[in-house]
Amino acid sequence: MLTLSQAEKMIAGAKAQAAVLDTKMNIAIVDAGANLLAFARMDGAWLGSLDISIKKAKTARFFDMNTGSIGELAQPGGPLYNIEHSNGGLISFPGGIPIKNAEGEVIGAIGVSGSTVENDHAVAEAGVKILDAELVA
Amino acid sequence: MLTLSQAEKMIAGAKAQAAVLDTKMNIAIVDAGANLLAFARMDGAWLGSLDISIKKAKTARFFDMNTGSIGELAQPGGPLYNIEHSNGGLISFPGGIPIKNAEGEVIGAIGVSGSTVENDHAVAEAGVKILDAELVA
């Protein structure tokens, strides 16, 4: 089970990476039930990225894969075309990553929004790595 | 902070430009928090453009850029494909423009809908110019 303490460390790690990239991010963490566990909007971050970060985290947990992978399948003509209409709205571009425990089970997800999708993904990944490091230690 | 008086002058300016272009527009102004500040639907304007004008204004403030710029990134295969599913529905074609104060800070946005996207954008721009002129004076 993902704890609030772990989520807060992940957000701190994500914020640090956001600062390295000179970006301002919305960062959301959901638990195994895809329910919001922790959230932070950095000063000056896009207001519209608030909802996107939460939707990315939910989307990543809903399907246990990176949001960008869903987006590849959701293009016109693709097998999951317009899947974004489900679940009250999905976001299917990069920035959402499942969170796994030491046994590889998905216990939640992180969603990041506020810059390019490359930066969003990199900041989400930085958050995930914080937990991975803690689980190994 | 954007005042109602400023918003009303912007709507008046936008309406004047809409008349010049022989169009009938819905015009919405939101504040820095993306909350509606003022709205006007010109007689005979499309009913469906009511919601579009408000969503354009919100979208422009959500991401501090013209709605058309978001649309370029949101095409199939693009990095923000289907971003419109966030925030209760975005509109990503032209007609929404952020409103800035004399220091260049975004203090709200205007959204216009009722004609071609070129006309919508031109009318929104006319509204923004009213405020710019006032801020300079």
Added chain:
Amino acid sequence: MLTLSQAEKMIAGAKAQAAVLDTKMNIAIVDAGANLLAFARMDGAWLGSLDISIKKAKTARFFDMNTGSIGELAQPGGPLYNIEHSNGGLISFPGGIPIKNAEGEVIGAIGVSGSTVENDHAVAEAGVKILDAELVA
């Protein structure tokens, strides 16, 4: 048919009455189709009253009566108990008044929110009187 010009005069009259009462109001006008025609949020008015003013105007037009009259019927044990769950949310306390033309036909409604329900109703009434005066003239 209610025109934008008439709606704007009604809003101006309502704002004047709001100032007399030393209140800050959200003022919404809907047309015969219960669709928003014009809106103004006075500087410093409650943010939550934005949606309430629009819902009051819609509610008054939905049933062609003052919102407070609906509220009397919507109390626990009353015939319309919890009618507020319909139509995406109604507001059934005072502040919404139907707008009638010279023939007495309902052509829209005004909704006001931002103070006590007595003040809200008084400001809505001031808006309606502006139109009545114009129709007589």
Added chain:
Amino acid sequence: MLTLSQAEKMIAGAKAQAAVLDTKMNIAIVDAGANLLAFARMDGAWLGSLDISIKKAKTARFFDMNTGSIGELAQPGGPLYNIEHSNGGLISFPGGIPIKNAEGEVIGAIGVSGSTVENDHAVAEAGVKILDAELVA
């Protein structure tokens, strides 16, 4: 303007008070535009309180008063009966408190949910006091 750093200190203070009261809380902070700034759900806290805490914070900012004060006016027969149907859902029992700056202006709100309304309010108040102490210092 309320900063993320201030919001995080408020959440830390609220969590400390929640522990003192032996409760598990959802804690939400919104900014002046009623948009989510930071959120934390303590381990084991009620899942349904997630949304309630956010709605309490929004409600307190929407009307610049404690949520419990709105609830007193929203009882059957009261002037604001069923106001909760507005704004996508309000929560009108205690646990939401406006956040003010040193000049007394409302710059956001805190919402807490997870225990009795007395405890919810006490934990929200603990969060507000953290900011008050910082503003004085």
